[in-house]
Amino acid sequence: MDFSIILMIIGIVCVVVSFFLKDSSKKIEKDLEELSISIYQETNSLKRRLKVVEEELLLEPNFQVKSPLPNKTKSSINQSFQLKQTEAAPAKNVKPINEILVRQVIELKKQGYTLQEMIKMSPLSEEQIRYILTNNGGIQ
Template sequence: MALSTILIVIGILCVIASFFLKDTSKKLEQDVEDLSIQFYQEMNGIKRRLKAVEEELLLDSSFKVKPAKNSADFRKTSQAKPVNQILVQQVIELNKQGCTVEEICKMSTLTKEQVLHILQQGGRR
């Protein structure tokens, strides 16, 4: 009987002590909430920067070069309005991936002559 009484007293003391001890789960919940807010803010910042870069790329490549009628006109046109370096790199990468010149023309704003010229130069500017 004495053993059961001692165990009951110890149990009651443990329950009472638990009311006075700090709850670590609340701190953990707060840390997780702070981390999720920080993650959300960083993701929004990254999205804003990505959108700005995309808009900048669209502005850089938004001009269209008029199609040349012959190779002499093409040289004049390409010297007057140089093709954006990013667009040149994309043409070279698409060619490395096995895309035909016609497919590259459809995917870009460039004419067939411009694509061929870029591929002949190998992207050197």
């Protein structure tokens, strides 16, 4: 009987002590939840910023990047292409070629891609690509 009383006292003491001890698993669970929420918010913020940057690059044809090409050359390239397009098809709405796309075509040519491969890789028309290659091929 002494043994059963000792076991009961130990059990009661363990139950009483459990009420006063902090539950560390709940704290860890709460910290994990806060961390996941903050990561989710940060991810959404980065996605929004990336979307704004992508829209700026895709929607603004006058987007300027400092480049080794002189400003006169850039403007003359776009103006001469617009004139050529206007003479060929005056009813079409002609937009200037983005400098990034001009550089992309020149770099693809330097890497040895053919005209047909460049047409597939670039959003520019075949005439625009031909014009860039004939007028800008030697400019770096």
